Amino acid sequence: RADAGDSRAACRLAAELIRCRQDAAFLAEVANPQSPMSDRLAREGKLDQAISLDERMLVMSEQQRQCRALPEGLIGRAGDYLAQAARAGEPEAMILYVDGQHFPQSGMGLLADPGFEAWRRDTPAMAQALLRGGHPEAVFILALAYGDDETWFGGIVPDDPVLNEAYTQLLGRLAGRSGQNRPSRLGAEDQARARTLAEDWHARHFDNRQFPKDEVTRRLNLMTHRRPES
Numbered sequence: 001r002a003d004a005g006d007s008r009a010a011c012r013l014a015a016e017l018i019r020c021r022q023d024a025a026f027l028a029e030v031a032n033p034q035s036p037m038s039d040r041l042a043r044e045g046k047l048d049q050a051i052s053l054d055e056r057m058l059v060m061s062e063q064q065r066q067c068r069a070l071p072e073g074l075i076g077r078a079g080d081y082l083a084q085a086a087r088a089g090e091p092e093a094m095i096l097y098v099d100g101q102h103f104p105q106s107g108m109g110l111l112a113d114p115g116f117e118a119w120r121r122d123t124p125a126m127a128q129a130l131l132r133g134g135h136p137e138a139v140f141i142l143a144l145a146y147g148d149d150e151t152w153f154g155g156i157v158p159d160d161p162v163l164n165e166a167y168t169q170l171l172g173r174l175a176g177r178s179g180q181n182r183p184s185r186l187g188a189e190d191q192a193r194a195r196t197l198a199e200d201w202h203a204r205h206f207d208n209r210q211f212p213k214d215e216v217t218r219r220l221n222l223m224t225h226r227r228p229e230s
Helices: 007-030 037-043 047-068 075-087 091-098 116-132 136-147 161-174 188-206 213-223
Strands: none
Touching: 007 047, 007 075, 007 091, 075 091, 075 116, 091 116, 091 136, 116 136, 116 188, 136 161, 161 188
16 A cells, blocks of 8 residues: 555554664664663662563564564665655654654664655755644654754754744643743843744644643654663
């Protein structure tokens, strides 16, 4: 279906292929035979975390058997399917695509990726489209991007402290924390600008809606790179 142009099928397939690759990388990192992370957690007295990690690894290991049964070369096409679905306007695919989930999780291999230039060209407008569509994930991505260069998308977006503060405040508003004071390095005038932007975006793009905390957490977990627990 994906090869026939079905964008929803392409989105689902891309997400599953990305999961295969990310789970394999996660397992390789935390299941090091010389020093398994769950053993280290147990020695530190973090038994609940150690048990949770073992259970997570068990599920991933079973899923990896399914991944290894896929046709040869299919996992390497994850980026192509994701780009196809994102350009067709599938929100879930757009989120993963803007966040660069299809790129390697470490190293600079993305620079040699044949889809890198198209990704760099497409994603700024795509992120804004997600914001206008009322997707909280876009706010998280944009807040990070304007704050530093730690994410793939952040590396192509010039840092801007006012916009970083505005998107961070907007994220707080979506989670029902608009009244909380946060430390800021901005002067009073810039803080006022950031607050005005956050209020405007909250009203214009989200109709002043607030999301339950567990929903915000669930949405962000779906797009956040899997990393070892610590």
